[in-house]
Each structure stands twice: as structure tokens, then as C-alpha cells.
Amino acid sequence: MWVRELSLADFRSYESVDVEFSPGEVVLSGLNGRGKTNLVEAVGYAAGLESHRVSSDSALIRRDCERAVIRLTAVIAGRETTIELQINAGRANKVQVNGSPLPRTRDVLGVFRCVTFAPEDLRLVKGEPSERRRFLDGVMAQVAPRYAGVRSDFEKALKQRNALLRSAAGMSASDFAASVQVWDERYVPLAAELTWGRLNAVRRLTEPVALAYQSISPAADTCRINYVSAIPSLVAATSIEEIHGLIIESLIERRSEEMRRGATSVGPHRDDLDLQLNEMPARTHASHGESWSLALSLRLAAFETLTEIGGEPPILILDDVFAELDETRRGRLLAAISPAEQVFITAAVTADVPTGIVGQRWQVDAGDTSHVELETA
Amino acid sequence: MYEGAIADLIEALGRLPGVGPKSAQRIAFHLLDAEPAEVQQLARSITEAKERVRFCGECGRATENDPCSICTDVRRDPSVLCVVEESRDVIAIERTREFRGRYHVLGGAISPIDGIGPNDLRVTELMQRLADGVVVEIILATDPNLEGEATASYLARMLKDMDLSVSRLASGLPVGGDLEFADEVTLGRAFAGRRTLG
Numbered sequence A: 001m002w003v004r005e006l007s008l009a010d011f012r013s014y015e016s017v018d019v020e021f022s023p024g025e026v027v028l029s030g031l032n033g034r035g036k037t038n039l040v041e042a043v044g045y046a047a048g049l050e051s052h053r054v055s056s057d058s059a060l061i062r063r064d065c066e067r068a069v070i071r072l073t074a075v076i077a078g079r080e081t082t083i084e085l086q087i088n089a090g091r092a093n094k095v096q097v098n099g100s101p102l103p104r105t106r107d108v109l110g111v112f113r114c115v116t117f118a119p120e121d122l123r124l125v126k127g128e129p130s131e132r133r134r135f136l137d138g139v140m141a142q143v144a145p146r147y148a149g150v151r152s153d154f155e156k157a158l159k160q161r162n163a164l165l166r167s168a169a170g171m172s173a174s175d176f177a178a179s180v181q182v183w184d185e186r187y188v189p190l191a192a193e194l195t196w197g198r199l200n201a202v203r204r205l206t207e208p209v210a211l212a213y214q215s216i217s218p219a220a221d222t223c224r225i226n227y228v229s230a231i232p233s234l235v236a237a238t239s240i241e242e243i244h245g246l247i248i249e250s251l252i253e254r255r256s257e258e259m260r261r262g263a264t265s266v267g268p269h270r271d272d273l274d275l276q277l278n279e280m281p282a283r284t285h286a287s288h289g290e291s292w293s294l295a296l297s298l299r300l301a302a303f304e305t306l307t308e309i310g311g312e313p314p315i316l317i318l319d320d321v322f323a324e325l326d327e328t329r330r331g332r333l334l335a336a337i338s339p340a341e342q343v344f345i346t347a348a349v350t351a352d353v354p355t356g357i358v359g360q361r362w363q364v365d366a367g368d369t370s371h372v373e374l375e376t377a
Numbered sequence B: 001m002y003e004g005a006i007a008d009l010i011e012a013l014g015r016l017p018g019v020g021p022k023s024a025q026r027i028a029f030h031l032l033d034a035e036p037a038e039v040q041q042l043a044r045s046i047t048e049a050k051e052r053v054r055f056c057g058e059c060g061r062a063t064e065n066d067p068c069s070i071c072t073d074v075r076r077d078p079s080v081l082c083v084v085e086e087s088r089d090v091i092a093i094e095r096t097r098e099f100r101g102r103y104h105v106l107g108g109a110i111s112p113i114d115g116i117g118p119n120d121l122r123v124t125e126l127m128q129r130l131a132d133g134v135v136v137e138i139i140l141a142t143d144p145n146l147e148g149e150a151t152a153s154y155l156a157r158m159l160k161d162m163d164l165s166v167s168r169l170a171s172g173l174p175v176g177g178d179l180e181f182a183d184e185v186t187l188g189r190a191f192a193g194r195r196t197l198g
Helices: A036-048 A119-126 A129-143 A148-166 A173-217 A231-236 A239-252 A254-259 A288-311 A327-336 B004-014 B021-033 B036-052 B088-097 B124-128 B144-161 B182-190
Strands: A002-011 A014-021 A024-029 A068-076 A079-088 A096-098 A114-117 A223-228 A272-277 A315-319 A344-345 A360-365 A371-374 B082-086 B101-104 B137-140 B165-168
Touching: A002 A036, A014 A036, A024 A036, A036 A068, A036 A079, A036 A114, A036 A129, A036 A315, A036 A344, A036 A360, A114 A129, A114 A288, A119 A129, A119 A288, A129 A148, A129 A173, A129 A272, A129 A288, A148 A173, A148 A254, A148 A272, A148 B144, A148 B182, A173 A239, A173 A288, A173 A327, A173 B144, A223 A231, A223 A288, A272 A288, A288 A327, A327 A371, B004 B101, B082 B088, B082 B124, B088 B101, B101 B124, B124 B144, B137 B144, B144 B165
Parallel strands: A024 A344, A024 A360, A114 A315, A315 A344, B082 B101, B082 B137, B137 B165
Antiparallel strands: A002 A014, A002 A068, A068 A079, A079 A096, A223 A272, A360 A371
């Protein structure tokens, strides 16, 4: 698939912009802070409904505006599809596909697919577990969109259950027992379903990650990914029912501890994706270069999985990553992404774009006037 | 920024449910432009409603008469009780004309985040109403969302050992809707709750 046209209104620094792209490599260059990342961020948002830079939508809306609009026309499976997303300040977002409104914004997930590589990806290796959970959930939402709904329901149930645990001290034992049972009935099925989705995503990604690492890393190292849960046996579960049973069992075991701490101690919100490099935890043992190889491998594995699911390669975004990579990794990354039909590359200076990349080149200078120009050079 | 009486009015309107700052401003200026008589009528309606409307001691819904017209209607079946969250749910069900039993309004749903537990709802009152054995069937008609489902399952457990028939409103496909646009949860429930024909 490839993006033919992107229009933005009141998105980030853009009051209004309309750009037409061609398939192949699209290089967006321009000084930092002039809006090139904003363009690819909009493309990524249309696919995953989240920005790779901020967790809150409000940062995407231009200052003092009520809404931002992303309108993207892509050629998907040979047909043109237009997605129009309205990001509203303080209200639910809205989405239309080919002019028809969808009942909920998250119904757009899976229509258009995209994988973003960015300098922030280093946090996948060195950062908090939440970064890796976000990665897994992001892949899952594009592979099986219904998981976005499961995750949002899970988060609501978790909040309610935590609130109940915090108020346990002021309740009689029998009142608490009756209430916690009710919330366990809501919480556990959602926790089990989300965990099952994550386990399957990890199982699907394991081999592609290992292979991608071999193709990126200059050294003959091996890497492996494992899902990690507070319940060790859960990782080997073969059905959603088994996970359900394990979580219930563990919750009952930890009830007094949970009441003391006022927080749910077992569930997908506490799990992690363990990254091993030569049988050692990458978080503590990987060098800067190795961490980059690993981060790239995770994204490449996502790219491969989404290609397989969608029947065609998703859009690739390489946001300012070449500046972070040495010559060998640059070359190997380029070789690995060659199946993509369209690749957006942003760079502050064209010197950071590897030679051999041809295709469209744009000079981006949003500044105050909000415009993008095709480089005439 | 607005000052004095205008600011007070905008602020008061903004506290109403579903009214954001922008709408609050719009309503405030609409009221300032309106005829004095019209505004006085509105103010009177609000005060009168607040003075006259009370809650039915029996079912708990907002009404001018206690007990309310539904609880005193002898044509209605006293053996069937429909449990809802809010008074407005009673009106919604009444519009269907499908239900000829009586109601019990809980006054909300269990929601620990909002500090609402079973003891903050009219659950004790429900148990008292069931004590005389007149009611033999209960329909749990709380909202089909997280809090409503939690409330229904809490009540179902409390009612389990009583000699009652307890049911939950079905959830499924909207009438006049398209199957292909239904979300997985709704479609899944519609499957689980399917009916035999003929």
C-alpha cells in the first residue's frame, strides 16, 4: 500500500497543508522543529490511532483550535481508500472511511497499516516495561483490531477494581468480599483475553525478531524475546481458559497483599516483554549499537507480521533514524525494508540520508506559513 | 473574561451534565437576549420542579406523587419487578409498552471510582420489597456497560438463594441495523443469546 495524498488541518504546526506523494522512497528534509515529523506522525496516527511521540491527542491539535483533521488517501490492495480523522479537543474523535462515518474511531484500525521507526525506539530496549507493552499492543491493534477494544475495556475494569481495593479498608469484610467478586468477574475475562492476544503476538514475532536481528547486527549474536508475567506458568498457556484460571488463582492468593497495596498485582498491565541478547537481558547488557539493532529488529518483525496479515507490506516511516545508525546498520536496514511499497524518510540534513535512496524529495519548512515544497534541486 | 453575574451564570450552567464551557456561554447569552417573562418562566419551572418532585417511597423514581402512579396502578402486575439504574430508564421502558409489571430504581450503578458501592444504591429497599413474597420474577435492566453489568451480577448473586426467577435484559443487534457493522462484543452476545425460531 502507499499514501497518495495527505491533507492536514490544524494538526500540530500546520494550519493547512496538502501534499501528494508517489510510491517508493519519500524523503522529507528540513530543519528540526519545522514540521517534517508532524507529517509522518499524521500518517502513523491514521494507522494506529496514536502518535509515536506523545501519549495525549491534545498535543496534536494546533494551539487555540478545537480540532485537528487528518485526511489521507492511500492505495490499499490496488484501491483508493480515503480516511478522514477528526481529533477533537475534549470530545470523542470521529472518523470517516470513503465518506462513511464509522460508529467508533477505533473501527478504523486495520484499514491502513504502518510501522514507524524513530529515535524513541531505543526506549523499547532501555526503557520501562510500559514501552514494550505499548509496542505489543500497537502491533496487536493493527493485526487484530478488536484488541484495541479489549484493551480499553480492560483498562476501565482495572481502574474500577483498583478503586475498590483502595476503599477496602473502610468496608466490612463481607461487603468487600461480595464486591471484589463482582469486579473479578469483569476484570479477569478481559485480562485473560488481552494476555492471550499478547502471548500470540509474541509467539508470532519471536522468529521474525531473531531473523531480523541476524540480518541487522554486524556481529554473530543471537537474540530472543519472551513474554514475562508475574505468573510464570502463564507464559506457556495454550488456551484463554487456562490463562483465566491462572489469573483467578493468583488473585485469590494475593488478595490480602492487594488490599494492603490498593492495587491489582496480576494482569497484562504488569507484564513485560523480555529481550535477551546472547542469553543476557538486553536492558542491562546491550551496548548502544546492539540496542539499536534490537529496536530495529522489533520494528522489522512488526513490518513482516503486518505484511503477512495484510497481504501487502504496510507503509514504513523512518523518522530521523539514519542519523542514529552507523554505516553498516544503515545499509542493512535499507536492505531489510526493500519489500515496502512506500517509505517515508525524515532527516534534518540530506547528508543523513543514505546514498542510493532515490525518489521524491520534499523540503519541509512549516514555520509560521505552514507549507511544504517539492525540492527543485 | 466575564465578570460578575454573567460569569456566575456561565459557571453554573457549565456545571450541568453535558454542557461544556462553550455551550454554557451560548446558553447564557441566549438567556440574556430572551424576553424577561420567558426567563422568569424557566426559573420558576426549575424551582417548582425542585420543590414538587420527590422520590417514590416504593420504587424510588422521581415523581410528584408518593407512592407514584405506577406503584398505585392496580392494573399492573405486582409479581414482576424490573430493576433499573435511573428514573429516566423507567420512562424509556414505559415507552415500549411491553412491560406491565412494576419498577425498582437503584439510583445508579456500582462504581468504586465514583465511590459508589452497593450500600449507596437502593439495594436494602429492594430486599425489603421482596420480603413479603409477592414478587416472583425480577428483570435486571441495568445498563449494558461495565458498571451496569457489575451491578446486575452483584444483584443476581444476592437474589440467587431466594425463590425467584431472575433474568437479565438481552443485548444484541440493534433493530434496523446491519450485521456487518456490529462490533464483536455485540455480535458475540447476540450469538450467545440467539433464539430458536418456530
